[in-house]
Amino acid sequence: MAARKTTARRPATKPAAAPACPDCDGKGETTETVRVGARKGRETDDRQSALCLTCFGTGNALEE
Ligand SMILES: [Zn+2]
Numbered sequence: 001m002a003a004r005k006t007t008a009r010r011p012a013t014k015p016a017a018a019p020a021c022p023d024c025d026g027k028g029e030t031t032e033t034v035r036v037g038a039r040k041g042r043e044t045d046d047r048q049s050a051l052c053l054t055c056f057g058t059g060n061a062l063e064e
Contacts, residue, residue, distance in 0.1 A: 018061065019060065020060065020061060021058070021060055021061045021062075024055065027052070028051070028052055028058060028059040029049045029052050029057060030050055030051075031050075032048060033046075
């Protein structure tokens with residue numbers, strides 16, 4: 001009676017988890033308050049999401 005070897009499926013080696021972008025918490029986009037006015041920048045109730053420019057939408061902190 002041959003002992004069956006369990007073929008453990010190894011997940012593909014993942015690259016080291018990149019640290020989450022501090023600006024967007026790894027979401028890849030930021031929600032910013034829409035401001036009006038050139039100088040004071042009065043905040044409105046409108047919010048818009050924008051691509052996080054810190055990580056360019058990847059959600060990972062870039063380390064160079
Ligand atoms: Zn980001």
